[in-house]
Amino acid sequence: MNDRDALVSPRDMVSSGLCTGCGGCVSLAGGAQARMAWDADGQLKPQGDRRWHEGRSAPFSERCPFSPLAANEDAIAAMRFPQAPHADPWIGRFEAAYVGHAAEAGYREQGSSGGMVSWVAAELLRRKMVDGIAHVAPADPREGAFFRYRIARDQASLRGGAKSRYYPVEMSAVLREMREVPGRYAVVGIPCFIKAVHLACRSDPVLRERIAFTLGLVCGHMKSRHMVESFAWQMGLGIDEVREVDFRVKNPDRPANWYTARLARRDGEVRMRDWWHLVDGDWGSGFFQNRACDFCDDVVAETADISFGDAWVEPYSSDGRGTNVVVVRSPALHRMLEDGRTEGRLALDPIDAAFVRETQAAGFRQRREGLAYRLAWKRSGVKPRKRVAPERRHLPLRRKLVYRLRHCITRGSAVMFRLARWLRRPRVFILWGRAALALYQGLTYSRGRLGRVFDRTEAFLTRMR
Numbered sequence: 154m155n156d157r158d159a160l161v162s163p164r165d166m167v168s169s170g171l172c173t174g175c176g177g178c179v180s181l182a183g184g185a186q187a188r189m190a191w192d193a194d195g196q197l198k199p200q201g202d203r204r205w206h207e208g209r210s211a212p213f214s215e216r217c218p219f220s221p222l223a224a225n226e227d228a229i230a231a232m233r234f235p236q237a238p239h240a241d242p243w244i245g246r247f248e249a250a251y252v253g254h255a256a257e258a259g260y261r262e263q264g265s266s267g268g269m270v271s272w273v274a275a276e277l278l279r280r281k282m283v284d285g286i287a288h289v290a291p292a293d294p295r296e297g298a299f300f301r302y303r304i305a306r307d308q309a310s311l312r313g314g315a316k317s318r319y320y321p322v323e324m325s326a327v328l329r330e331m332r333e334v335p336g337r338y339a340v341v342g343i344p345c346f347i348k349a350v351h352l353a354c355r356s357d358p359v360l361r362e363r364i365a366f367t368l369g370l371v372c373g374h375m376k377s378r379h380m381v382e383s384f385a386w387q388m389g390l391g392i393d394e395v396r397e398v399d400f401r402v403k404n405p406d407r408p409a410n411w412y413t414a415r416l417a418r419r420d421g422e423v424r425m426r427d428w429w430h431l432v433d434g435d436w437g438s439g440f441f442q443n444r445a446c447d448f449c450d451d452v453v454a455e456t457a458d459i460s461f462g463d464a465w466v467e468p469y470s471s472d473g474r475g476t477n478v479v480v481v482r483s484p485a486l487h488r489m490l491e492d493g494r495t496e497g498r499l500a501l502d503p504i505d506a507a508f509v510r511e512t513q514a515a516g517f518r519q520r521r522e523g524l525a526y527r528l529a530w531k532r533s534g535v536k537p538r539k540r541v542a543p544e545r546r547h548l549p550l551r552r553k554l555v556y557r558l559r560h561c562i563t564r565g566s567a568v569m570f571r572l573a574r575w576l577r578r579p580r581v582f583i584l585w586g587r588a589a590l591a592l593y594q595g596l597t598y599s600r601g602r603l604g605r606v607f608d609r610t611e612a613f614l615t616r617m618r
């Protein structure tokens with residue numbers, strides 16, 4: 154570190170909209186000094202005494218995953234996987250990639266996708282390659298959150314945590330536990346969290362020795378906890394009545410990409426709604442997105458030992474049983490997958506980087522051309538340092554408007570939700586959301602009357618040029 158002026162504090166990162174809520178900084182601090190707490194937008198953010206919160210230090214600046222002084226994903230991956238036979242500008246270094254699912258009974262059925270995350274985690278425990286898996290499991294909402302990170306030390310508790318949680322969680326408690334309790338661990342997480350884990354390991358020899366594997370989840374973006382409350386409103390419930398949330402109910406008879414949300418009430422009654430019929434259910438529109446995700450350039454957890462996503466291409470998207478794409482970077486995990494294939498416990502076919510990229514086409518557009526455009530916008534606070542260069546002239550006007558609108562929906566949904574809650578009028582948010590969604594879908598997919606207006610305007614402007 155040679156530029157002390159460039160050091161940043163937790164407060165700098167939060168106020169600049171660059172905090173992903175990982176909890177890495179809080180795990181470094183003394184228990185009484187700092188904690189992760191909900192902010193007004195329903196995201197988890199670090200809070201603490203003033204000295205800690207505003208203190209600009211080298212250790213923090215090198216460990217916060219979005220700090221401009223932290224090592225980037227390329228540097229971390231180059232150190233971790235120097236022998237990787239493949240290096241791709243989109244998915245990073247890797248040993249091999251696959252499409253498929255866990256064939257062994259129970260995993261695919263209980264997983265959000267092909268059940269591969271739980272299978273690999275279970276196999277790590279079974280082979281005694283680790284003593285515990287840090288992952289995200291349901292929690293008691295009366296204690297403040299529907300989901301939390303915890304360490305699963307046996308098969309039953311691991312399997313109880315299967316499925317994707319599009320809900321803010323943070324790692325400070327599990328990082329502390331791994332530091333305090335000797336053993337070998339694996340961590341499951343979204344790309345920015347896995348990056349935070351590896352940055353922590355660089356400066357913390359105890360964590361470096363104990364965290365043996367990282368299992369990355371491909372990530373579109375993180376949602377706010379307010380999305381669950383909005384889903385509850387739209388299903389005729391108050392958030393205090395909800396006991397359990399399932400973001401993706403599995404139904405083998407419907408395409409995998411037709412998400413259905415399920416909320417269970419305290420009295421046992423269950424309500425379900427397709428995401429399509431929820432105003433905030435179009436993933437690409439950016440409702441309730443964490444602001445930091447606007448500055449993310451890692452789609453597939455490039456620093457993880459292995460990454461898992463959904464195979465969002467046909468015929469897999471239409472297969473409601475769920476299918477993973479898997480990118481493996483650790484030779485030990487590569488051998489584990491090959492053993493699983495040989496033993497008939499995994500149904501995986503080898504694929505190349507282009508196939509993986511195609512399955513995440515929308516995520517890569519948002520994190521490459523979209524990121525380049527957003528980086529060119531004027532903004533105050535800490536300047537993010539990314540592997541993508543700022544560029545404002547590479548996109549047609551309509552595409553720029555899509556990125557502008559998505560950003561406005563992210564910010565607008567946070568504000569309108571708070572207003573509706575303050576007024577105790579959920580309809581204020583729902584009506585605003587409906588209008589914002591119609592505008593977004595008209596602009597992006599030429600849907601509806603607004604879509605025709607955008608198409609005609611675009612054709613007119615093209616003719617005038």
Ligand SMILES: Cc1cc2nc3c(=O)[nH]c(=O)nc-3n(C[C@H](O)[C@H](O)[C@H](O)COP(=O)(O)OP(=O)(O)OC[C@H]3O[C@@H](n4cnc5c(N)ncnc54)[C@H](O)[C@@H]3O)c2cc1C
Pocket residue numbers: 260263264265266267268269270271272274288289290314315316317318319320322341342343370371372373374375376461462463464465475477513516
């Ligand atoms: C916020 C978020 C965004 C995502 N965006 C995309 C995307 O754009 N494209 C895509 O292809 N895939 C995305 N995924 C990954 C996808 O939803 C599946 O998690 C992945 O395909 C693995 O499915 P599986 O059936 O193998 O996992 P399962 O066998 O169901 O196991 C999932 C494991 O992940 C853990 N887990 C769940 N949620 C979290 C969380 N928030 N943080 C840490 N660990 C967690 C669970 O505890 C469990 O151990 C996203 C996941 C999350 C959490």
Ligand code: SF4
Pocket residue numbers: 163166167171172173174175176177178179198199216217218219349
């Ligand atoms: S991104 Fe993580 S390390 Fe950085 S400020 Fe937020 S919680 Fe702390």
Ligand code: SF4
Pocket residue numbers: 173343344345346372373374375443445446447449450451
């Ligand atoms: S999009 Fe990037 S910054 Fe946002 S939650 Fe996912 S990995 Fe983290």
